[in-house]
Structure formats: structure tokens, C-alpha cells
Amino acid sequence: MSGSAQKWLNVLPNGSITCFQDFKNAFLRHFTSSRKYQKIDQYLFTLKQGFAKPLKSYIKRFNQVAQDVPSATSEILMNAFTHDLMEGEFFRVLIREPVKNFNEMLGKVANYINVEEAQAARRKEDKTTAPANAPANKSKRMPPQPLARPFPLSKDAQLGFPPGQC
Incomplete structure (x- = not known):
């Protein structure tokens, strides 16, 4: 010992x-x-994706917990995963196009993660590149513009009469 x-x-x-x-x-x-206790199926239902959390982090945590639940069947894994999935585009895809087993679901998850990461990269790129015709710094002041010349006064106005009465 x-x-x-x-x-x-x-x-x-x-x-x-x-x-x-x-x-x-x-x-x-x-x-x-x-002693390390074996987790039961119900433990899978306690996981939540979380508001605005990427699908990639949720599936990573879900798979880590699922490894500790050897009694979980494919059906239980699918039910637990969708139960705790945040409502959104991927959730709607799973409802419209049901999968047969958890492995098929993992394939859809991988495809959606690719889309999610491509969208995030595009948003990041859009933030870092400014349009060519836009000023580099919006906080810079524009140079003062020359004042417009007033129209010449009519003879009536020059004499002090209101316009349009003579």
C-alpha cells in the first residue's frame, strides 16, 4: 500500500x-x-446547451458525459441530446429530418458545426475589413464646408416690402 x-x-x-x-x-x-460511481441515463438529461453557446462545445460536453454512461442506448442518447438542445436552426433541422440513430445524428452535428464555424469566420472577417469607400475612422470630423451664398434679394425685399405683395 x-x-x-x-x-x-x-x-x-x-x-x-x-x-x-x-x-x-x-x-x-x-x-x-x-469511489467513482457509474452515471445513469438520467444524468444525460441534466446537460444544457446554454444560450448562445456553440453546438461544438455542447456536443463535446455531451460526449464526455455519455462515455461515463455505458447503459445509454442510441435512442436515449438522441432523446437526451435533443431535449437539452437550444431551439434554433439545428433543432428545427432535427425535427424536420429525423435521424435513425445517434451516429447519424453525430454526422448531422458535424455538418452543422462546419456551417456554424464558417459563419463565425465570415462575421469575424467582416468586422476586421472595412469597405474600401468608407472612412477608416468614423470618429474623424469632416472638414467644414463653405457656406452657401444666399440668393440675391429682390428689389421689393431690398426696399423692405414682404415678398409677393407688390
Whole structure:
């Protein structure tokens, strides 16, 4: 033994272990919280995609949890995945075009992630490149424009009469 098990054994009171059954019970009582428990199917339904979170991060977390649930069937995986999926374009695609199994769904997920990433790259590119005819910095002030010349006054206006009365 080594590590925490050795430390535990060293602090046991003398005479507290009289047989293997005593040792086993004491060991299990002490280390039962360290045991890795197998997750059940219901745990998959606790995952949420989250508002405005990319599909790629959701499927990554979902697959990590799904690996810890060996009893999950393809049908359970599909139901849990769509249950926690944010409503949007991909959700509508899955409703319109149902898949037969989880592997087929993963194929659709991969295709949609490609579209999602291409759209994000395009938005990023649009933000970094300004149109050629737009000023580089919108906050710059335009130079003052010359004032327009007023129309010459009519003879009536020059004499002080209101316009259109003579």
C-alpha cells in the first residue's frame, strides 16, 4: 500500500482489526466517498446547451458525459441530446429530418458545426475589413464646408416690402 491508503492504515488504533472482514469494512467505510460511481441515463438529461453557446462545445460536453454512461442506448442518447438542445436552426433541422440513430445524428452535428464555424469566420472577417469607400475612422470630423451664398434679394425685399405683395 501507498499514498492515502497507507496513511489511513498507519493511524488505525492498535487492535481495531482482528480479521480480514474488520479490515474490509473499515477500509470501505473510509474510502467509499473516493469511489467513482457509474452515471445513469438520467444524468444525460441534466446537460444544457446554454444560450448562445456553440453546438461544438455542447456536443463535446455531451460526449464526455455519455462515455461515463455505458447503459445509454442510441435512442436515449438522441432523446437526451435533443431535449437539452437550444431551439434554433439545428433543432428545427432535427425535427424536420429525423435521424435513425445517434451516429447519424453525430454526422448531422458535424455538418452543422462546419456551417456554424464558417459563419463565425465570415462575421469575424467582416468586422476586421472595412469597405474600401468608407472612412477608416468614423470618429474623424469632416472638414467644414463653405457656406452657401444666399440668393440675391429682390428689389421689393431690398426696399423692405414682404415678398409677393407688390
